[in-house]
Amino acid sequence: MPELQLIDLLIVPQWIVPIYPRATVLEEHAVAVRDGLILDILPLSEARRSYTQAESVFLPGHALMPGLINLHTHAAMSLMRGLADDLPLMRWLNERIWPAESSFASEKFVHDGTLLACAEMLRGGTTCFSDMYFYPGAAAAAVERAGMRACLGLAVLDFPTPYAADADDYLNKGLAARDALRNSSHVTTCLAPHAPYTVSDRTFEKVLTYAEQLNLNIHTHLHETHDELAQSKKQHGMRPLQRMAGLGLLGPGLIAAHGVHLTTGEIELLAERGCHIAHCPTSNLKLASGTAPVTALLEKGVNVGLGSDGAASNNRLDMFGEMRLAALLAKGSSGNAETLPAWQAMEMATINAARALGMDEQIGTLQPGKYADMVALDLNCLETQPCYDVISHLVYTAGREQVSHVWVAGEPVLKDGQLLSLDPKEILERTKAWQKRLRTTH
Structure with a gap:
């Protein structure tokens, strides 16, 4: 024997x-x-x-x-869940979210908000997420404490926040955080220029240079609303995707969040360049941004993963909900009940998202040699x-x-519905303290 x-x-x-x-x-x-x-x-x-x-x-x-993979979120913004509901995107940002961030964004805010997000995601079966926010070191501490995985986007904008003064400051701080996290077993990083409407050509060119030199992905918002497209045509004389193509940003390292308003030619260009789309169906509906052309994207061979967006605009970090809604929207918008079957929705929340992150050899399927997530x-x-x-x-x-x-990675972080790596009572206490502060001011 x-x-x-x-x-x-x-x-x-x-x-x-x-x-x-x-x-x-x-x-x-x-x-x-x-x-x-x-x-x-x-x-x-x-x-x-x-x-x-x-x-x-x-x-x-x-x-x-x-384990499910959330391809686009802003984890720390869980502390702003429900703070600014029922507003269109630009009013939501300009009138409520950016003012709140200017008052409260800090390392502690990001750490505590990310802890809350990690707890919610783990309880919902998400083991990895792709983030975009400030203070990546604070976010990484929360992720590692939770025992899950994250690709932390190193935020870059052209206007000041409590985190950084200008684009160069964002890049310098982000790259310093990347260096500090290089030996982490659970955290990777990418460059995250916020969106074409908040990032200049000069800054995009710098982002691309660093991405190529350091072999980093680029994670950005793209073609989310009609307002974004109109603003781009007025300021640059072209649609955002055309502008990004001219700057050399389209390629296999690009994760474009939303991609709601795309022409047939733009979809073909995304497919030709090997770009990835992070489809966020709930957030797109809640902000009245529209419905992404997922059927056309998949038919042209564009890799599409699923994301929740932040809890401030969703208001849940629920990847099972995103799978179901993505499948139903695709059927309803295409008039074809066979579009986006259940197995394909599951691929979008697992292996497709892993492929976008460049982690498909490590996670996204249950196969010998991969991590036991x-x-x-x-x-x-x-x-x-x-x-x-x-x-x-x-x-x-x-x-x-x-x-x-x-x-x-084979380590239990949730057993019989109970978190093992995080203390829910502690997280609730932290969250209530932030709620009191935000409610008093906003």
């Missing part, structure tokens, strides 16, 4: 949805984890003959899938019965309230 291999963890759910191979569901299988990586996914009978484990987790009636959902409750097609169920029926367990 062959000697059994020692592993750290064996997880035995009822269903495994690995994402790859596409639309696959495995039953009576197990996931073997060693040193934070997926060692094997194999029939349970074979697992018992092959491995001995330090810990076994049996999850009858549960589905196991990769995994989420289990309990489908035993009345609201999720009966279950005929588990992939369909995970998109259209289940929600973040069904998330029972979360692992990041």
Whole structure:
């Protein structure tokens, strides 16, 4: 009889949805984890003959899938959830959000807001997010404390905030933060010029130079509203995407958030250059920005991931909600019920987002050699019965309230719905203190 291999963890759910191979569901299988990586996914009978484990987790009636990836958010803005609802984007920014940030943005604000966001995302099955905000060092401290992953966008604008005085100051502070975080196992960085309407050509050119020299992605807002397009045509004589193309910014390292208003030619250009879109369906609807042409983007081969945007404009960091809404909007806007099926919505929230971040060899699917970033959902409750097609169920029926367990690199961060890496009581106390301050002033 062959000697059994020692592993750290064996997880035995009822269903495994690995994402790859596409639309696959495995039953009576197990996931073997060693040193934070997926060692094997194999029939349970074979697992018992092959491995001995330090810990076994049996999850009858549960589905196991990769951790969700939120491709566009502003985590610290969770402290402004509900502060400025029911306003269009530019009034929302100019009248409420930017004034609040000028009064309160600080390292402590970002740390505490990011902690709140991390707690919400982990409880909802999100194990990695792509952020864009100030004070990246403070955000990184919260992410590492939570035990999840993040790609922190190093914000760049052409106007002053409490964080930085001008574009050069943003870049210098961002690059210093990048250097300080280079050895982090959970945090990566990218350059994040806020948007074409807040960043000059000169600044974009500097961003591109640093991105090329340091092999960093670029994360920006793009074509979110009609106002943005009109302002660009008035100021630059062209649409934002055309301007960015002329500056050399379009390429496989570009993550463009929103992409709501795109022509056929612009979609073809994005596909040709290998750019990525972070689709934020809830935020786009709430700010009345419009509905992104996701069907056309996918048909042309543009890689589309899903994002929540910040909790100040969503007001949830709920990737299960984004999957469901993205699928429904695509069907309704295209008039084709077969558009964006459940398996494809799941890809947008996992492997597509990982590909946009350049992390598709590490996360985004359950495969041997990748990090054991995994989420289990309990489908035993009345609201999720009966279950005929588990992939369909995970998109259209289940929600973040069904998330029972979360692992990041094989380490449990949520067990039986309870956070292990963060203290909810402490986070609530911090949040209420900030709420009192913001309510008094704004």
